[in-house]
Amino acid sequence: xxxxxxxxxxxxxxxxxxxxxxxxxxxxxxxxxxxxxxxxxxxxxxxxxxxxxxxxxxxxxxxxxxxxxxxxxxxxxxxxxxxxxxxxxxxxxxxxxxxxxxxxxxxxxxxxxxxxxxxxxxxxxxxxxxxxxxxxxxxxxxxxxxxxxxxxxxxxxxxxxxxxxxxxxxxxxxxxxxxxxxxxxxxxxxxxxxxxxxxxxxxxxxxxxxxxxxxxxxx
Numbered sequence: 001x002x003x004x005x006x007x008x009x010x011x012x013x014x015x016x017x018x019x020x021x022x023x024x025x026x027x028x029x030x031x032x033x034x035x036x037x038x039x040x041x042x043x044x045x046x047x048x049x050x051x052x053x054x055x056x057x058x059x060x061x062x063x064x065x066x067x068x069x070x071x072x073x074x075x076x077x078x079x080x081x082x083x084x085x086x087x088x089x090x091x092x093x094x095x096x097x098x099x100x101x102x103x104x105x106x107x108x109x110x111x112x113x114x115x116x117x118x119x120x121x122x123x124x125x126x127x128x129x130x131x132x133x134x135x136x137x138x139x140x141x142x143x144x145x146x147x148x149x150x151x152x153x154x155x156x157x158x159x160x161x162x163x164x165x166x167x168x169x170x171x172x173x174x175x176x177x178x179x180x181x182x183x184x185x186x187x188x189x190x191x192x193x194x195x196x197x198x199x200x201x202x203x204x205x206x207x208x209x210x211x212x213x214x215x216x217x218x219x
Contacts, residue, residue: 005020006108009032010090011072011088014074016109040065054095056105057096060091063085070086077119
């Protein structure tokens, strides 16, 4: 009894196309890829993937020899990620049955897409990640305001409020300015004292001169 099986044709340009085969025969797969002869067309690798609670095996049938400019541009998963194939390729899926054997089953492009992600280690969905981040409760929301800085960050031995830093900087600058003013005032006081001493000295000299002049006149 014939069974309709869907396989995936990987076209030369790298696009994927679903193809339903009414009477599946592995030996006729080369025809589905557009080859006239089966020469060189064979199973290249198999991938074992567990998906939706079932174990699948996906086989790749392709040619590794061909004419120039007919290379297949699709990025296949390891271990054939560096292997060069020519023309179209075909992906065929089988699933593990209850008795342990594997039977051919249909493979959709969507289903292969999920398997493809698993074979490459999975891809991060940025939109889902952003949604999860927004849904997560901010741990700082439960911290009392007294334990947080003005910017809302948690205070600890290594975190200092930037405002206090700036304030300390300003205070340091002011204190330095005060010291400079003190030194300037000390120098100014010293200069004034020196001027007073000079004035006193000059007054004494005039008194001495006056007194000596009076003595001479008396003589």
